[in-house]
Amino acid sequence: MKSFIEVNSESHFPIQNLPYGVFSTENNPTPRIGVAIGDYVLDLSVLEKEGFFTDIIGPNSTIFNRPTLNDFMSSGREIWSGVRKRLQLLLSEDEPQLRDNYDLRNQALFLQNEVDLHLPVEIGDYTDFYASKDHATNVGIMFRGKENALMPNWTHLPVGYHGRASSVVLSGTSIRRPLGQTKPKDADHPVFGSCRQLDFELEMGCLIGTGNNRGEPIPVDEAEKHVFGMVLVNDWSARDIQAWEYQPLGPFLAKNFATSIAPWIVPLEALEPFRVKGPIQDPKPLEYLEQSEPGSFNIHLEVHLRGKKMNNPKQICSSNYQNLYWSIAQEVAHHTIGGCDLNTGDLLASGTISGPEKESRGSLLELTWRGSEPIQLNSEEKREWLEDGDELTMTGWCQGDGYRIGFGEVIGVIEPALDLEVALRKKANVSK
Template sequence: MIKSFIEVNEESHFPIQNLPYGIFRTKSNEKSRVGVAIGEYVLDLSVLDDHGFFDETLIKNERVFHEGSLNKFMSLGKETWSKVRQIIQHLLREDVPTLRDHKTLRNEALHHQSEIELLLPVEIGDYTDFYASKEHATNVGIMFRGKENALMPNWTHIPVGYHGRSSSIVLSGTDIYRPQGQTKSPTADKPEFGPCRQLDFELEMGCFIGPGNEHGNPILVENAEDHIFGLVLVNDWSARDIQSWEYQPLGPFLAKNFATSISPWVVPLEALEPFRIAGPQQDPEPLPYLQSATPASYDINLEVSLKGKNMSQPQTIAKSNYRHLYWSMAQQIAHHTITGCNLNPGDLLASGTISGPEKESRGSLLELAWRGKEPIEFVNGETRVWLEDEDELIITGWCQGENYRIGFGEVTGRILPARNLNIKAKEALFNGNN
């Protein structure tokens, strides 16, 4: 197993086998640029570029690592990504003196992560959220339609998805204001306006598209992974009570458009290759355009923790795994583009809630607390059925190798109270004028 000259703890998410990409800046240099995480440090690729280390790759004179997003680099394709990764990995090896013994270059190119600010890594053009976990779809179906009609007739034939809102995708650590909107209880005669009472998280992962496809030219399932640059953790916050009133007949809208949080480091698909596994058996057999003989899932451990304002530390509430997803990323891409829909560099495709067969592996409060009937108990005596104000939600994920991890870091978010919109004052004014 290769090692870096930079000391990396075996439980660190960022060994030399990972090398995820991100966008950062420092106090001494506020220009946003591309970096790679290695242990507790960030390697500044713009510095390496200035010193000519990438001149032999296809990105010569492109200066993609001086950009404030990964989009330009992602657009260059798999061959370039692989060459760049090889160069970086070589420079960081413990037995290669080029960077290790060059003190001036090392001081210029390496920054401790405590001294940098991470930024949204990608300019996200379009965002699609899938519904790819059979266990999650089954659980939700049982709650709302009963066991006999848990899965809709199309679910095992197509990767179900919807188009989300890219403008409200935010970086991990961004506070989330409790959304407001219309809700209607089953016993009420009419809807009311107010803060969401059933605020939830959704444990997801997302892939970023590199090279896209021409409009009208679908991506074949066997070529789909060539278009995937890398993966991030995703928390697709959800307002369940708003959604239950608005979703018929066109599906999620305000219940999903207020915020989606992603982790800052994009893990290259190549780094996950040692953890490739087969996904669940698909029955019935998909139609030919969705069939692939290549194992297309990954063994990625996922954990969710919650910390309330009166809790001294976070408590784990869910443990799942990416391997539970029924529909693969390749199948999602093939289905997404089969009409000729064109994907573009920087598009984000999220998996949908990832739930497993056990109760602890359910990827949302809706399932964990079973629509409010089975409250989650915490060590300090508190319970939860939905997220409360000041709750902080932490999602993490990693692949476990022998004496190393390929990790994604964390995606976190804290719930703030709903903003004061003075709706009652407006209502009084309106009624007074009428």
Template sequence: MIRSFIEISPESHFPIQNLPYGVFRPKSGGEGRVGVAIGEYVLDLSVVDEAGLFVDTSVGGKRLFHQSSLNAFMALGKEAWGEVRSQVQRLLRADEPTLRDHTVLRNTALLRQSDVQMLLPAQIGDYTDFYASKEHATNVGIMFRGKENALMPNWLHLPVGYHGRASSVVLSGTDVRRPKGQMKSPDAAAPHFGACRQLDFELEMGWFIGPGNHREEAIAVENAEDQIFGLVLVNDWSARDIQSWEYQPLGPFLAKNFATSISPWVVPLEALEPFRVACPNQEPEPLPYLRAQGKSSFDIRLEVHLQGAGMAEPQRIATSNFQHLYWSMAQQIAHHTVAGCNLRPGDLLASGTISGPEKESRGCLLELAWRGTEPIELGNGEKRVWLEDGDQLTLTGWCQGDGYRIGFGEVTGHVLPAFE
């Protein structure tokens, strides 16, 4: 197992085996630039580039890392990503003196994460949210349509998705204000307008697109993973009562467009390779353009923690795993483009709520509290069926290796009351 000259705890999400990318600026001032997380530090790639340490790669001297987004780097593709990752990993190795023994360069290039402000990692042109967990879709279907009609007729044949709102994708730590909209209770004669009462979280993961494709050019399922720059945690907040009134016939609108929170560090797909696993068995067999060979999912443990305003510490309320997803990332990309849609660098795709077969693995309050009929009991005696003002949600996830973790950090959000 390779090691870094930087001391890193086995529980750290950011060992030398990970090296996720992010965009930051020092709290002391300055413009946004690209860095890599290593332990409790950020390696400033703009400093590494200025020092000439990327000269033998395709990115050397192009000032790609002096920018306030990863889009230009994402656009270069898999070969360039691999070159940079290999060079950064080499520079951080315990047996490599270039950074380790160059005090001035090391102190300039390495900043403590506590001394920087993280920014959105990309300029997100488009955001697509899928509905790729069979357990989640089944649970929701049972609640609203009964066991006999739990899954809609199309669900086992294609990755269901909808186009979300990119402008309201926000970084972890951003407060989320309770949305307003129209709602209608089943026994009411007419809808009313007001603050959402059934605010929910959704445990998801997202991935950023790299080079993309031309319009009218489909991405084949066997090539789709080459488009994935890296993955982030996603909390796609949801206003269930607004959604239940507005979603027919075209799907959610105000219920989903007010906020989607993502984690700041983008974990490269290459870092996840040791944790590759098979997707669930797909029956019936998908149509040819969706048929994928080999293992196309990953063993990523996911957790949700809730801390109410009256709680001294957060409480874990759910655990799930990325490998529960029925439709793979590659299948979702292939389906997204098969009609001729063009994906672009920095586009964000998300999985939809990730639920597993056990009650504690349900990835939202709608399922955990079973549409309000089974309240969650918290340690301080409080109960929850929906999120309350003052609640803070924290989603986290990691792959567990032998003596190290490939982690995603956290995505947090604090619920504020609706505007008056």
């Protein structure tokens, strides 16, 4: 399958992909929905106005002239699939409707470097899982020793916690170093200050398209029908704050200051050629978590770090989504088995994606082994944790025969913490 739009073989956005996002332009600042194709964004609101989707989504619809994807996501799998097939037809090299209509192309096609991208989904709830066995084992060894690395429940259920949806931000948003309490090893009492062990977490998330009624669980073999697509996620983490606060209820301030996502949502349908089995699950999951079909995908993932004194970034991690022990379907089934209702736009993140090799560890906590083995970035710079001015970039793709299904990038630059005196002065002014 080829498009009349020229697409480089290493581009993340060939006609086989067509991820969805929300964009605006200088001449039209209204956010609306588009798909990425090569170096371009195709404006779906223009095609919708011209009636290209009327037979799929009905007459007089404005489902794509929206500032988020939520309305389209809630329309269901049949419409998602119909729209995707129509777009692939319109963009194919042998189809003249868009190819030969230059007026329409001028209205609907924009270079990606000339548009502004926006947070593509209104996220109502956010759940972060802990689905990588290698990651959970590494962290367990650091804090509890090899004999007690995995908690007794870990191989029986997808462990997760409810995160903070309000602090999910778009790639490119600067990340301010958080403030909080930490307790130094040799101190009797905690101290207040800025995080000194700021970390990234290489993750991927799935976004719920159609949810379930409260009290009606989603069966594991039906779960993927409710998933609209997948997105790159960096769930930033303040390790020293977390170490003091997490007992007994888990992360709080250490995880609620920022979670970055990429601007492009890749349809699950685009990933089908890359479906693979995940790791062997031992012991066998309970019946409600037993999945009959392969539930993972072969997605290559990379992390690059550039310090403010560096001209070029250095790759510090190379991992793969198929390293995850628990699948999307199992996470959805477990999330709803107790009666919880998932809703359109809910984000379910995988947790840190680590593999068995050192270079596949998806966080600095693991890559530097809690700071004891610093990473050498160049002859002058090394890292135990993220420093102010560091630029962290994550990317990922499925490699096909002459094409890639890519997820774009999720980027964040670390800003210094808020000045303590400023923070306390603001507090004093508020109290007055």
